[in-house]
Amino acid sequence: MGIFDFVKSVGTKLGFGDDEPKAEDLKKELDSHNLGTGDVQVTVQGDKAVLTGNVKDQSAFEKAIIAVGNSLGVSKVEASELKVDGSAEGAAPVFYTVKKGDNLWKIAEAQYGKGHGDKNPQIFEANKPMLTSPDKIYPGQVLRIPPLA
Structure with a gap:
């Protein structure tokens, strides 16, 4: 991939x-x-x-x-x-590079659309255990963006 x-x-x-x-x-x-x-x-x-x-x-x-x-x-x-395992080819992953001033709410709104900032816990959960706190992201870090459930 x-x-x-x-x-x-x-x-x-x-x-x-x-x-x-x-x-x-x-x-x-x-x-x-x-x-x-x-x-x-x-x-x-x-x-x-x-x-x-x-x-x-x-x-x-x-x-x-x-x-x-x-x-x-x-x-x-x-x-x-x-x-x-058991898959010929998975779905193309969606990644996001954190910018200065970003937080998970802003990232959720940017990726899922306006009004979907409340979906930010899905981004946090998708990046565990590498993320230990939703407040500990930094510019340049790359995060997984899961599809909306």
């Missing part, structure tokens, strides 16, 4: 120093969220992380991409070889 862009200069700092991200650090970060991504392999090509293997569902697929992509030093995540 292609290559996804991230902001290289923001995100979770992994390891020590300002070097390019290491595959083992990205894998450790991915596994720390308990997303069911044990069969996913991570390799690094410069500032691009490449995910291969299998995940259990579309949600795990999308969360794997943002868990790795929202790491400092990663500008792209390639997931063309990351497969969803």
Whole structure:
């Protein structure tokens, strides 16, 4: 399902120093969220992380991409070889890059339409466990935008 862009200069700092991200650090970060991504392999090509293997569902697929992509030093995540179990091809994920001044209410209104800011808990839930609080989002962070239930 292609290559996804991230902001290289923001995100979770992994390891020590300002070097390019290491595959083992990205894998450790991915596994720390308990997303069911044990069969996913991570390799690094410069500032691009490449995910291969299998995940259990579309949600795990999308969360794997943002868990790795929202790491400092990663500008792209390639997931063309990351497969969803029992599915030939999942739906195209919808991601949103947080801008200065954004909050989940504003993002919900922008993505779902005016008057749908109250749907912001769906965005928060779709980004757990990477998001621990709806108030802790930052510019440059990439969030999953789930379809409205």
